[in-house]
Amino acid sequence: xxxxxxxxxxxxxxxxxxxxxxxxxxxxxxxxxxxxxxxxxxxxxxxxxxxxxxxxxxxxxxxxxxxxxxxxxxxxxxxxxxxxxxxxxxxxxxxxxxxxxxxxxxxxxxxxxxxxxxxxxxxxxxxxxxxxxxxxxxxxxxxxxxxxxxxxxxxxxxxxxxxxxxxxxxxxxxxxxxxxxxxxxxxxxxxxxxxxxxxxxxxxxxxxxxxxxxxxxxxxxxxxxxxxxxxxxxxxxxxxxxxxxxxxxxxxxxxxxxxxxxxxxxxxxxxxxxxxxxxxxxxxxxxxxxxxxxxxxxxxxxxxxxxxxxxxxxxxxxxxxxxxxxxxxx
Amino acid sequence: xxxxxxxxxxxxxxxxxxxxxxxxxxxxxxxxxxxxxxxxxxxxxxxxxxxxxxxxxxxxxxxxxxxxxxxxxxxxxxxxxxxxxxxxxxxxxxxxxxxxxxxxxxxxxxxxxxxxxxxxxxxxxxxxxxxxxxxxxxxxxxxxxxxxxxxxxxxxxxxxxxxxxxxxxxxxxxxxxxxxxxxxxxxxxxxxxxxxxxxxxxxxxxxxxxxxxxxxxxxxxxxxxxxxxxxxxxxxxxxxxxxxxxxxxxxxxxxxxxxxxxxxxxxxxxxxxxxxxxxxxxxxxxxxx
Numbered sequence: 001x002x003x004x005x006x007x008x009x010x011x012x013x014x015x016x017x018x019x020x021x022x023x024x025x026x027x028x029x030x031x032x033x034x035x036x037x038x039x040x041x042x043x044x045x046x047x048x049x050x051x052x053x054x055x056x057x058x059x060x061x062x063x064x065x066x067x068x069x070x071x072x073x074x075x076x077x078x079x080x081x082x083x084x085x086x087x088x089x090x091x092x093x094x095x096x097x098x099x100x101x102x103x104x105x106x107x108x109x110x111x112x113x114x115x116x117x118x119x120x121x122x123x124x125x126x127x128x129x130x131x132x133x134x135x136x137x138x139x140x141x142x143x144x145x146x147x148x149x150x151x152x153x154x155x156x157x158x159x160x161x162x163x164x165x166x167x168x169x170x171x172x173x174x175x176x177x178x179x180x181x182x183x184x185x186x187x188x189x190x191x192x193x194x195x196x197x198x199x200x201x202x203x204x205x206x207x208x209x210x211x212x213x214x215x216x217x218x219x220x221x222x223x224x225x226x227x228x229x230x231x232x233x234x235x236x237x238x239x240x241x242x243x244x245x246x247x248x249x250x251x252x253x254x255x256x257x258x259x260x261x262x263x264x265x266x267x268x269x270x271x272x273x274x275x276x277x278x279x280x281x282x283x284x285x286x287x288x289x290x291x292x293x294x295x296x297x298x299x300x301x302x303x304x305x306x307x308x309x310x311x312x313x314x315x316x317x318x319x320x321x322x323x324x325x326x327x328x329x330x
Numbered sequence: 331x332x333x334x335x336x337x338x339x340x341x342x343x344x345x346x347x348x349x350x351x352x353x354x355x356x357x358x359x360x361x362x363x364x365x366x367x368x369x370x371x372x373x374x375x376x377x378x379x380x381x382x383x384x385x386x387x388x389x390x391x392x393x394x395x396x397x398x399x400x401x402x403x404x405x406x407x408x409x410x411x412x413x414x415x416x417x418x419x420x421x422x423x424x425x426x427x428x429x430x431x432x433x434x435x436x437x438x439x440x441x442x443x444x445x446x447x448x449x450x451x452x453x454x455x456x457x458x459x460x461x462x463x464x465x466x467x468x469x470x471x472x473x474x475x476x477x478x479x480x481x482x483x484x485x486x487x488x489x490x491x492x493x494x495x496x497x498x499x500x501x502x503x504x505x506x507x508x509x510x511x512x513x514x515x516x517x518x519x520x521x522x523x524x525x526x527x528x529x530x531x532x533x534x535x536x537x538x539x540x541x542x543x544x545x546x547x548x549x550x551x552x553x554x555x556x557x558x559x560x561x562x563x564x565x566x567x568x569x570x571x572x573x574x575x576x577x578x579x580x581x582x583x584x585x586x587x588x589x590x591x592x593x594x595x596x597x598x599x600x601x602x603x604x605x606x607x608x609x610x611x612x613x614x615x616x617x618x619x
Contacts, residue, residue: 006355031355053460066359076362078462080355089457093385105377106463108370150457157355187352 378471435516443523
């Protein structure tokens, strides 16, 4: 097959009652890439992923994975896709080792092989010490790692990650990112959903922005960010009367027009390159201006949304499907 | 399944070692099968049974019903109804013990449905659904593990009967036959409750509906009283109630050691129940996704 797409959907639709949770999405994920689906809660990300994973019936349109029809060939699709959900889909009553053994057996690995793979995955995901403890003692991050490990038992060529780091602390999030990057080096393709622009930026080769069940943009993270604008340098001056002078320095060094708030002595200016923040600080010091605060703010998902859709990300979104996947099943 | 070849061997030098070969999607597509083979389905069912057994061992309170009911009900019914129905406790026991066995088996069935419903609400069922496994495996697996519960309940009932003076005429073989039939009947009827479990919205509703089915089935049968003492219309129902046939068959086996036509009818009835309700349960379970 010459087609190099891992996932291809055309006009994909899911309707809950009178809400079109997924409303005609075309998606094209290439083999070997990390593709991010970015959107707020209730945008339809999870619903879309669940349809592609055969966990929800497709109401309209066409979807194929490595050329296999998702609607017709449920059993084949399930052999090609590893799914890691927003909520760890592991058995709370079993230990980590038992979970992995069970999933391996269910996928046809002989007992001895299942044991070896369970051991390997526990080691690979840093869970070997907790391997035989009850899952009730596991932290959120450990559960996520076990969940991801469970999806990798048969080394599926396509991996779905539904908000893999939501609710994790920054350190654990970083570890998860490393793990995800390494999966791609094995040749897997990854389709991940996220609410964080930062995460899409860190991981994804390309990003689709979803809002109210529709795709509002698709591009590389860099291109998306440049649509929104770059980071913003926010300066607070110790003495508000210096503000005109400070504005001149900023204009000269960055070539951008600052936004001034004279009452509080604040200067905000677009920052094309974070490195240049230092130039500004040095320039201010050379001019003898003292600052009381300094920060660099990155564009947030909210700003991306504002730029792309004209409304914010924290939405009046009618569907709560991302909140409770179990509800979506019924 | 042929995916066994795609495995990541341990490489101690790196925490996350890339696989020996890169994953080849077109080879993976070529390896896929359109459905689980009979052999695979059996392996999957056994794996699910293993899971159910592990859970049983960790939650022994699950055994409460199969331990208490045989002891309590056998003694209670024997001493309360014995004199009234059969003239004496000793004369009632040959009638009662098979009846209690059937009732206990039905109680265990009910728990099967309730537990399945509870289980299906857990996150791990999302994974079961996303795996390429036969849809019958998550249903049949726990039911295989439940055979142990039927076995314990049946043996306990019989032992309680023996302790208060029951002397089965069918001897050891008759008793083994009767218990085997009870276990088989309970297992078949459990498919009805499994089907309910896949249909109902909550474990409580399964419990409620199951009660409504279980009480008429056991009390509107010949389990505790001779059918001839009932009004004609009720007797007609009692005669077609499958539980009556199972009870009669177990009586024949326990008391006479005889494999009678009733035994045949009981086995046929159970087979019909499986043939009807197993596909219904699997269909309803598959549609839940």
